[in-house]
Amino acid sequence: MFERQINRELRIWAKSKYRKPLVLRGARQVGKTTVVKEFSKEFENYIYLNLEKEEHKAYFQKYSEVTNLYSALLFDRDLPQSRNTLLFIDEIQAFPEAVAKLRYFYEDLPEVYVISAGSMLESLFNTHFSFPVGRVEYMFLRPVSFREFLNANGETNRLEIFDTVPLPEFASDFFFSKFHEYSIVGGMPEIVNQYISDTDLVRLKPLYNALVTGYKDDVEKYAKDKTTANLYRTIIEAAFYEGGTRITFENFANTKRSYKDISEALRALEKALLLNLIYPVTSAELPMQPNIRRAPRLQILDSGLMANQIGLQSEMFGVKDLNNIYRGIFIEHLVGQELAAFQFHEFNPLNFWVREKKTSGAEVDFVVNYKGKVIPIEVKSGAVGKLRSLHQFMLEAPHKIAVRLYAGEIRVDEITAPEGNTYQLLSLPYFLASKIEEYLDWMIANYS
Numbered sequence: 336m337f338e339r340q341i342n343r344e345l346r347i348w349a350k351s352k353y354r355k356p357l358v359l360r361g362a363r364q365v366g367k368t369t370v371v372k373e374f375s376k377e378f379e380n381y382i383y384l385n386l387e388k389e390e391h392k393a394y395f396q397k398y399s400e401v402t403n404l405y406s407a408l409l410f411d412r413d414l415p416q417s418r419n420t421l422l423f424i425d426e427i428q429a430f431p432e433a434v435a436k437l438r439y440f441y442e443d444l445p446e447v448y449v450i451s452a453g454s455m456l457e458s459l460f461n462t463h464f465s466f467p468v469g470r471v472e473y474m475f476l477r478p479v480s481f482r483e484f485l486n487a488n489g490e491t492n493r494l495e496i497f498d499t500v501p502l503p504e505f506a507s508d509f510f511f512s513k514f515h516e517y518s519i520v521g522g523m524p525e526i527v528n529q530y531i532s533d534t535d536l537v538r539l540k541p542l543y544n545a546l547v548t549g550y551k552d553d554v555e556k557y558a559k560d561k562t563t564a565n566l567y568r569t570i571i572e573a574a575f576y577e578g579g580t581r582i583t584f585e586n587f588a589n590t591k592r593s594y595k596d597i598s599e600a601l602r603a604l605e606k607a608l609l610l611n612l613i614y615p616v617t618s619a620e621l622p623m624q625p626n627i628r629r630a631p632r633l634q635i636l637d638s639g640l641m642a643n644q645i646g647l648q649s650e651m652f653g654v655k656d657l658n659n660i661y662r663g664i665f666i667e668h669l670v671g672q673e674l675a676a677f678q679f680h681e682f683n684p685l686n687f688w689v690r691e692k693k694t695s696g697a698e699v700d701f702v703v704n705y706k707g708k709v710i711p712i713e714v715k716s717g718a719v720g721k722l723r724s725l726h727q728f729m730l731e732a733p734h735k736i737a738v739r740l741y742a743g744e745i746r747v748d749e750i751t752a753p754e755g756n757t758y759q760l761l762s763l764p765y766f767l768a769s770k771i772e773e774y775l776d777w778m779i780a781n782y783s
């Protein structure tokens with residue numbers, strides 16, 4: 336099993352003087368249990384509990400004091416007392432009383448390393464389910480990133496080149512090829528592992544379908560009534576076709592349902608981390624305050640799932656520029672997935688920029704906070720003269736730095752916009768989306 340980059344964050348958590356029990360969040364099948372199992376190899380003792388199992392749930396039913404509960408766990412497993420013990424409580428939502436006990440691990444057994452995880456879908460419909468505020472901390476696990484995909488493929492030596500800034504020109508074609516391969520497969524760990532095992536895309540189809548069916552079955556099982564369950568299933572199916580686009584809630588997916596019903600359903604699925612509503616900002620300066628009164632863009636859990644569900648994968652074989660696929664929507668969506676991949680401590684880290692006026696509108700694909708500057712990111716091929724929205728943003732920005740992701744080489748250009756203002760444009764191959772901050776550091780050090 337390849338190591339996920341979240342393991343570095345877990346090590347930082349473990350070494351922290353102010354460590355609290357950790358709640359590891361993520362959609363079903365993004366690899367939460369596997370990640371913790373790998374991390375457990377760094378501990379003297381490892382105790383795994385799955386609260387969907389009655390014998391594991393019984394510890395929380397029988398012992399009201401966590402000190403007694405922990406002593407019983409050690410005794411039953413014939414483990415020594417140790418200050419290097421990891422306790423992993425999986426599927427914690429199956430027994431909400433266990434959630435309340437997390438605070439007492441923090442207060443009474445701070446020497447024990449405690450991680451909990453579970454399906455957020457199941458907790459959404461339980462009004463009594465809540466986490467002890469201030470006594471736990473959170474971390475988010477998302478689908479496999481491109482860098483992790485390379486690692487899973489055993490590209491150890493080439494990863495060193497991938498991490499070199501700037502990337503040598505001779506390596507570009509290889510990483511474009513691998514990124515296009517990644518764009519077809521996606522980032523769901525089970526699918527990635529199966530693909531690496533036999534490189535047979537045809538055999539992946541049942542895995543994609545099983546994942547989507549599983550998400551819809553979860554809703555069916557835990558929704559408050561059949562009508563709500565049917566709405567959630569419909570939205571999950573429709574979301575793949577709307578991914579990467581701006582949506583309106585009223586009558587979403589032709590459901591003839593109200594704004595309120597659709598809004599509640601989408602936000603519930605967002606809490607389950609199956610999708611993300613990305614809201615626009617309208618200022619080119621900090622703070623980046625999302626405007627929730629404007630239409631959001633819909634980001635799906637995984638671009639590979641999206642490509643499979645809407646039938647894009649066959650069209651993507653042999654493509655040279657993903658901007659030519661699905662009117663450029665797919666590569667924008669995949670870039671969003673890459674930008675979010677390493678945001679382990681943020682629930683909704685993505686934003687885009689809009690200028691919506693009757694006389695002229697503009698939209699920049701993404702904006703990020705880089706050292707106190709709101710940096711625009713456009714995902715677009717072609718001549719720089721076609722970057723009209725980027726020109727509009729830079730006219731309002733108090734700095735002179737912009738980024739373009741495209742199917743080309745690394746370059747820095749001095750741009751003169753039609754309005755006469757100038758700025759520096761950092762153009763990067765879109766497979767480097769997750770490394771924008773490193774390349775901004777490099778550009779400023781070498782070109783400013």
